[in-house]
Amino acid sequence: MPNQTFFNLPDKKRQLITELAIAEFASYDYDTASISNVVKQAKIAKGSFYQYFEDKKDLYLYLVNLAHQQKIDFLQQARPPKPEIGFFAYLRWLFRESAQFDLSHPALSQIINRAVYGNVPFRDEVLKQIQSASLLYVYRLVEQGVSQGDIDSGIDPDLATFVINTLADGLRYFIPQRLGLNPEQLTSEGAPEIDMQAVEQIFDELIYVLEHGMGSSSITKG
């Protein structure tokens, strides 16, 4: 954790440092991200930085936890629907809100993702704090979906969790591509008018595929 000195800083300065550091660790992996670059951009002395943070790892873990907490706050602020609406309807909500976060906070999203899937030092340290929470959350959801009769009981819950998590994460790449935006455009401030209707349609289609599959052998088409 950062020193108290860091939190004593004027809000503007503290936020500037935080934002620049987030941008740095979102753009580069742990080893390549440069403290020197951050302090240069933030126009503070290197020595000052090391009065705020113990070392590079201290900053990194702080940012990962910050990003994770922001995502949790984001999801909870958009109040979840009741489970009774059914598994796939609930999942659709989760997809939309999760993707909404990824689109509106691409840097935070990138940091979380790199921390969980990347070849990062301290990955295990971070993994227990982060990934298991998300995986477990979806896993519980799947279990509930099975017991509610929404999910085919022949489906292995681990596999279902994998499919859902993987696709939810993949949307981070698919949606911008589909909308003809390059991901870097999203990193900068001022999102360039996202066609939310097109995004909603992606969710509809994806949920349909998850529920009914892509095969044409089913009863009737969507």
Added chain:
Amino acid sequence: MPNQTFFNLPDKKRQLITELAIAEFASYDYDTASISNVVKQAKIAKGSFYQYFEDKKDLYLYLVNLAHQQKIDFLQQARPPKPEIGFFAYLRWLFRESAQFDLSHPALSQIINRAVYGNVPFRDEVLKQIQSASLLYVYRLVEQGVSQGDIDSGIDPDLATFVINTLADGLRYFIPQRLGLNPEQLTSEGAPEIDMQAVEQIFDELIYVLEHGMGSSSITKG
């Protein structure tokens, strides 16, 4: 491309350098991967290396193309079945062979993946050579599946391609996790006895989900 000097090298030496470089670029991203480390392990002088390769980028692009070519060779050597067996059966074959490659050549697989999805320099340069080939291949497959009547014509082909590609790639993480192996065990030589039956079952389940979905509302359960 490397200089002719590199290809004039005795096979053993050239292969040693190649393998060590592959291991380096599979373990670390472009910036962190160290030429100094490679030449030290290969026991050649730094100057020699720079007689083989123009610079770091030259080596990197060579490795990416090598890895990609090896994967193509691998897939073509395992002769593809005829399309008439149906889209999902064909897809199952593709999943198995692709995962087989990833499991037996984790370093090559890692390099390809990093080159395509990572925040790498020269990504665009490489992307056109690599990713589009794979995406297009699956896209064509989907088109064929639709025209054959195997795929619900209401499904958007782009979305289907995304789902398939994303899940196929995700298997790289899911399979070892499911088998209780850590991915680094696979990097070293001598794969520690993979339970192929369990792997086959994963493919079966995944293909089932892709074809019929996870919902229980379908006709009968698998």
Added chain:
DNA sequence: CAGTCACGTGACCGATAAGTCACATTATAG
């Protein structure tokens, strides 16, 4: 006013990186 203490500063350190170059070694050829 002097003293103290939190904070700011940037030159500096050791390590390591990519890339160079003058020179040594080896292979080939006349």
Added chain:
DNA sequence: CTATAATGTGACTTATCGGTCACGTGACTG
């Protein structure tokens, strides 16, 4: 054997990194 070309070598340069430290500054205290 000698001359020429190809290849091998590692100390060196320039740059950047994470991190340190002796010192400067400015606000509060008695």
